[in-house]
Amino acid sequence: MSFFDLNGTLKPLTALKQFGKKPHTISYPKESKEAADRYRGLHFNDLDECIGCGNCSTICQNAAIDMIHIEGHDGKKGDSGLRPRVDNGRCCWCALCVEVCPTGSLSLTKDYLYVSEDPDSFLWTPGKDNPEGKEQISFFSTEETSLNVLDRVPMPELEGKERVKSFAEVVLGYNEAEARAEASRCISCGLCTEVCPEHMHIPEYINAIAAGNDADAVRIIYDNNPLPEMCGKVCTRRCEDVCAIASRGEALAIRWLKRYATETAVTADITREIVNPEIREANGKTVGIIGAGPSGLTAAYYLALRGYDVTIYESSAKAGGATMYGIPKYRLPIESLDKQIDYIKSIGVKINFNTKVGKDISFKEIYNKFDAVFMGVGFPDAWSLGVDGEDAKGSMQAFRYLYMINSGDKVDIGDKVIVVGGGNVAIDAARVSRRFGADVTILYRRRVEDMPADWEEIEGAEDEGVHIIPQGIPIKVHKDENGHVKSVEYLKAEMVPDPKGGRPKPVAIEGSNTIIEATAVMAAIGQMGDYSFLEKEFEDKIKIERGRFIVNEKQQTGDPKVFAGGDAVNRTADAISAIADGFRACKAIDEMLSA
Amino acid sequence: MREKATTLYIGPQHPGITGNMMVKVQVEGDTIVKARTEVGYLHRAFEKLQESRNWLQSFTLLCRFCVPEPDPVEESYARAVELLEGREVPERAKYIRVLMLELARMASYMLWYGGQNGSLGLYTMGQWSVGDRNYILDLFEELTGGRVYHMYIWPGGVRRDLPDGFADKVLRTMDYLEKRLKDYDDLMFENTIFQKRTQGVGIISKEKAVEWGVVGPVLRGCGIKSDIRIDDPYEVYDKLDFIVPTQEGGDIWARALVRRQEIRQSIRIIRQVIEKMPSGEFYNRIPNPHKWTLPKGDAYARTEATRGEVGMYIVSDGSTHPRRTHFRGAAYVHGITLLEDLLIGENVADISAIMNSLGTCPPEIER
Ligand SMILES: Cc1cc2nc3c(=O)[nH]c(=O)nc-3n(C[C@H](O)[C@H](O)[C@H](O)COP(=O)(O)OP(=O)(O)OC[C@H]3O[C@@H](n4cnc5c(N)ncnc54)[C@H](O)[C@@H]3O)c2cc1C
Ligand code: SF4
Ligand code: SF4
Numbered sequence: 001m002s003f004f005d006l007n008g009t010l011k012p013l014t015a016l017k018q019f020g021k022k023p024h025t026i027s028y029p030k031e032s033k034e035a036a037d038r039y040r041g042l043h044f045n046d047l048d049e050c051i052g053c054g055n056c057s058t059i060c061q062n063a064a065i066d067m068i069h070i071e072g073h074d075g076k077k078g079d080s081g082l083r084p085r086v087d088n089g090r091c092c093w094c095a096l097c098v099e100v101c102p103t104g105s106l107s108l109t110k111d112y113l114y115v116s117e118d119p120d121s122f123l124w125t126p127g128k129d130n131p132e133g134k135e136q137i138s139f140f141s142t143e144e145t146s147l148n149v150l151d152r153v154p155m156p157e158l159e160g161k162e163r164v165k166s167f168a169e170v171v172l173g174y175n176e177a178e179a180r181a182e183a184s185r186c187i188s189c190g191l192c193t194e195v196c197p198e199h200m201h202i203p204e205y206i207n208a209i210a211a212g213n214d215a216d217a218v219r220i221i222y223d224n225n226p227l228p229e230m231c232g233k234v235c236t237r238r239c240e241d242v243c244a245i246a247s248r249g250e251a252l253a254i255r256w257l258k259r260y261a262t263e264t265a266v267t268a269d270i271t272r273e274i275v276n277p278e279i280r281e282a283n284g285k286t287v288g289i290i291g292a293g294p295s296g297l298t299a300a301y302y303l304a305l306r307g308y309d310v311t312i313y314e315s316s317a318k319a320g321g322a323t324m325y326g327i328p329k330y331r332l333p334i335e336s337l338d339k340q341i342d343y344i345k346s347i348g349v350k351i352n353f354n355t356k357v358g359k360d361i362s363f364k365e366i367y368n369k370f371d372a373v374f375m376g377v378g379f380p381d382a383w384s385l386g387v388d389g390e391d392a393k394g395s396m397q398a399f400r401y402l403y404m405i406n407s408g409d410k411v412d413i414g415d416k417v418i419v420v421g422g423g424n425v426a427i428d429a430a431r432v433s434r435r436f437g438a439d440v441t442i443l444y445r446r447r448v449e450d451m452p453a454d455w456e457e458i459e460g461a462e463d464e465g466v467h468i469i470p471q472g473i474p475i476k477v478h479k480d481e482n483g484h485v486k487s488v489e490y491l492k493a494e495m496v497p498d499p500k501g502g503r504p505k506p507v508a509i510e511g512s513n514t515i516i517e518a519t520a521v522m523a524a525i526g527q528m529g530d531y532s533f534l535e536k537e538f539e540d541k542i543k544i545e546r547g548r549f550i551v552n553e554k555q556q557t558g559d560p561k562v563f564a565g566g567d568a569v570n571r572t573a574d575a576i577s578a579i580a581d582g583f584r585a586c587k588a589i590d591e592m593l594s595a
Numbered sequence: 596m597r598e599k600a601t602t603l604y605i606g607p608q609h610p611g612i613t614g615n616m617m618v619k620v621q622v623e624g625d626t627i628v629k630a631r632t633e634v635g636y637l638h639r640a641f642e643k644l645q646e647s648r649n650w651l652q653s654f655t656l657l658c659r660f661c662v663p664e665p666d667p668v669e670e671s672y673a674r675a676v677e678l679l680e681g682r683e684v685p686e687r688a689k690y691i692r693v694l695m696l697e698l699a700r701m702a703s704y705m706l707w708y709g710g711q712n713g714s715l716g717l718y719t720m721g722q723w724s725v726g727d728r729n730y731i732l733d734l735f736e737e738l739t740g741g742r743v744y745h746m747y748i749w750p751g752g753v754r755r756d757l758p759d760g761f762a763d764k765v766l767r768t769m770d771y772l773e774k775r776l777k778d779y780d781d782l783m784f785e786n787t788i789f790q791k792r793t794q795g796v797g798i799i800s801k802e803k804a805v806e807w808g809v810v811g812p813v814l815r816g817c818g819i820k821s822d823i824r825i826d827d828p829y830e831v832y833d834k835l836d837f838i839v840p841t842q843e844g845g846d847i848w849a850r851a852l853v854r855r856q857e858i859r860q861s862i863r864i865i866r867q868v869i870e871k872m873p874s875g876e877f878y879n880r881i882p883n884p885h886k887w888t889l890p891k892g893d894a895y896a897r898t899e900a901t902r903g904e905v906g907m908y909i910v911s912d913g914s915t916h917p918r919r920t921h922f923r924g925a926a927y928v929h930g931i932t933l934l935e936d937l938l939i940g941e942n943v944a945d946i947s948a949i950m951n952s953l954g955t956c957p958p959e960i961e962r
Contacts, residue, residue, distance in 0.1 A: 008787030015719055015782050025726060036733075038755065040740035059884065061652035094655040094746045099754075100884065108740070139740045145755065147651075149883050184886040210886050 041112035043126035044133030049105035052080030053189035053244040056097035064090035078242025089122040102244040107140035150249025153182040160463035179260040183210035192239035197580035217261035226301035232259025268342035280307035288370035293321020295376030295566030298582025315356035358533025375564040379527035389477035394485035398429035398524035414519020421524030422451035554588035614957030630938035651884035661959035666699035667900035669748040671907040674896035676750040685876040688752030697861040703901040714947035752878035793847035797949040811903020816850035823899040847952040902954035930955030
């Protein structure tokens with residue numbers, strides 16, 4: 001081979017034909033390149049949309065995100081008040097943070113240039129430090145691309161037609177696979193824990209369920225709730241309202257998961273075995289508790305665990321308070337409640353049933369007998385409608401009605417029941433009446449969407465054939481010749497906006513009188529307390545205002561020895577708030593008596 | 596008279612080295628008599644890091660194994676995970692993956708054009724091919740949001756569907772690049788300097804290639820037809836029509852020709868992919884990544900990268916994190932054991948050219 005090869009020498013020279021061609025690279029910084037529509041550049045966060053769940057920070061494998069407090073973004077329910085701050089010196093722009101952001105507030109932008117010699121300035125709070133980023137959003141997530149699992153595992157339930165035939169439990173519960181699948185949707189942000197009155201360890205027990213450790217879940221749950229199966233069936237579940245996943249999808253079924261876990265402990269004995277609580281040696285101190293409702297039972301259980309000698313006085317024949325005598329059995333079967341109460345008793349809690357304080361034993365006696373007293377007496381009386389003819393036979397309080405049914409008594413309601421009210425008690429009374437074959441109508445002052453009752457309960461009632469007449473204000477109960485309810489007369493109402501921005505008010509429309517036939521009328525417009533058991537001498541210290549005991553943050557009344565909680569104290573009037581009160585009172589009593 | 600041996604240190608920082616590593620050579624005159632490689636400058640413990648990242652988080656590390664060619668690593672990991680989990684991948688996603696892989700092959704080879712020629716002092720080629728490679732990076736950017744590191748092929752499919760008008764853009768880019776290959780030929784393969792510096796240099800015999808586990812274009816340059824895309828087809832390669840080019844000779848020249856021909860095949864594959872790609876889903880969504888567990892067991896998936904077979908071995912203890920992962924790339928064999936032997940007897944001026952021809956990738960050797 002000769003060294004000189006003409007072709008091989010000339011061919012490369014054809015490169016000269018490229019001379020003068022416009023290069024397709026750009027001459028930066030004279031020109032700049034517009035990034036693609038999907039470009040993964042610097043972050044932007046819509047600070048108002050963001051709820052501070054921290055999922056972006058958790059997924060970031062570069063530890064490039066920490067959560068910091070910034071002005072003006074706290075105080076909202078279900079918002080941690082924190083916002084992600086990105087260390088652009090660590091970020092690799094993988095956008096996993098974007099893919100897992102449940103609100104979709106976090107995105108990446110077309111902006112990719114940032115030069116500074118100050119390394120500290122690489123820390124950015126997206127949205128705050130680059131508000132203009134909003135115009136440049138390029139890589140974002142949608143419901144289709146989101147890595148959150150948005151759909152809830154459906155809960156198997158009895159069919160509406162089946163349900164009204166008996167008091168069988170409507171909700172059938174998750175099986176193991178369903179529970180694991182549902183639990184594995186959780187992102188463990190803990191926003192729920194914050195709003196749960198009892199601050200239950202929600203992400204922790206959900207994690208345990210997801211990982212297949214049901215027993216661990218039960219132990220975690222019992223750490224601060226001794227009636228968790230009840231909560232697992234009927235809790236008002238404010239936690240689910242703030243679930244981060246609900247920003248785009250369906251909230252985790254937190255309540256159903258708790259129910260699943262606790263139901264794996266099928267008896268009180270097994271519960272005891274699983275929870276295996278540490279019971280401290282008796283410390284010789286005594287606590288008297290009035291009322292075996294959720295608040296009283298909670299205080300009792302945790303005090304007993306701490307070595308106190310606890311006695312509950314309960315006027316009824318069974319424990320559970322309104323959860324026993326109010327909540328219908330198709331929502332909370334008696335066996336479930338009994339199991340939980342048997343377990344509480346197994347720790348050493350004594351309950352004196354059929355003992356009404358103020359009648360069978362005086363408050364003063366209890367006060368003197370015990371080192372501390374807790375009152376969890378609930379709201380045993382109901383409001384009446386205050387309309388003409390309410391004294392008719394067949395006119396009753398829904399609360400009383402439920403109490404009697406739950407006590408096993410028979411109540412004559414006929415075949416046409418009108419329930420007045422829009423809360424859970426109204427729905428319960430309506431659905432119970434359906435189970436006795438009556439045609440049931442709920443009459444409510446405001447719109448259906450204004451009903452304070454749980455939406456699932458409203459849906460359940462509708463499935464079972466309950467009619468709802470919204471915007472109807474009862475004005476009279478008509479009687480027949482025997483003094484029995486014959487019909488209910490009401491006025492239609494229009495919703496008038498509140499000039500102060502509150503919720504719209506129903507205002508009766510003159511002349512819109514309507515009459516519906518009825519064999520029974522039930523008032524379900526609220527309950528109130530009965531504190532007649534308190535002797536006069538306590539009045540100075542144990543104060544009652546607007547129908548409720550006044551307590552400090554430790555549930556302590558003006559008398560340092562006396563604590564109170566539950567419906568008789570808080571306005572939220574649900575079981576979990578009562579449990580939270582009982583738990584707080586237990587800690588305060590323990591603190592006081594062990595000082 | 597034998598000349599006195601001198602020790603030279605090439606690297607770890609050296610423009611002719613394909614990443615940070617060192618070759619310590621003893622030369623007599625300018626002939627190499629002994630070569631030792633030294634690595635350790637780029638060890639980032641990716642495999643170990645994966646153990647503390649969950650199955651999804653792990654995926655963002657993978658593109659960084661070997662800078663010029665991130666996608667095959669993503670693909671083999673995704674497929675190993677899918678194998679272990681039994682996760683179905685939508686057909687469309689498989690086509691999109693092949694599109695990515697072949698674009699990646701072309702982009703990687705175009706970078707190699709620059710490196711191979713640069714190692715011989717022929718710099719114009721690199722300016723052209725790296726410039727043209729930008730058109731492919733533009734496509735990547737449009738499809739994935741990233742130019743070099745795509746983090747796009749993940750377990751279950753791909754992250755986003757093709758944007759509107761993307762397929763046409765791909766075809767136009769293919770037409771352009773196909774034409775450019777002719778210009779490249781004039782500048783490179785027809786160039787006497789290139790021919791003289793590569794023919795008969797860095798020869799690997801067939802037997803040695805097999806014995807040492809040489810793979811990819813280096814093996815095919817020894818006349819052995821071997822390509823995972825045909826031998827053990829994955830994604831939709833079995834539905835596509837293409838050939839596996841081979842060359843005899845086992846020298847740098849042969850390896851270069853193989854790569855040159857493969858670019859043509861990639862263009863062919865990409866055109867078919869665009870034509871045949873079905874509509875439908877592009878992603879079979881994984882569960883919540885924080886709680887996503889893989890069944891206990893292990894899986895291995897191998898992919899034909901531009902350097903040859905790469906493979907991802909994953910072990911799961913049934914939890915949310917890999918128990919162990921191991922990545923097998925061509926660079927370890929090519930860049931250490933083979934290189935040390937191959938350099939003996941070669942001219943010291945050819946070290947860089949030989950390394951480039953082998954697809955040595957120090958970041959991949961060390962991971
Ligand atoms: C029909 C109905 C449905 C409900 N549904 C739900 C629901 O789905 N979810 C939810 O979270 N909450 C629900 N609630 C509310 C919930 O049951 C109560 O908020 C909760 O039971 C309050 O607990 P407590 O400990 O304050 O009192 P209570 O449960 O009211 O218990 C008070 C106890 O004290 C006893 N007692 C009172 N006075 C005396 C006395 N002088 N001497 C001795 N004992 C006395 C009572 O007999 C009673 O057992 C419902 C309530 C009703 C009425
Ligand atoms: S994941 Fe989204 S909503 Fe949650 S903190 Fe981060 S940016 Fe905010
Ligand atoms: S883009 Fe990736 S690396 Fe950057 S902050 Fe988000 S998760 Fe972390």
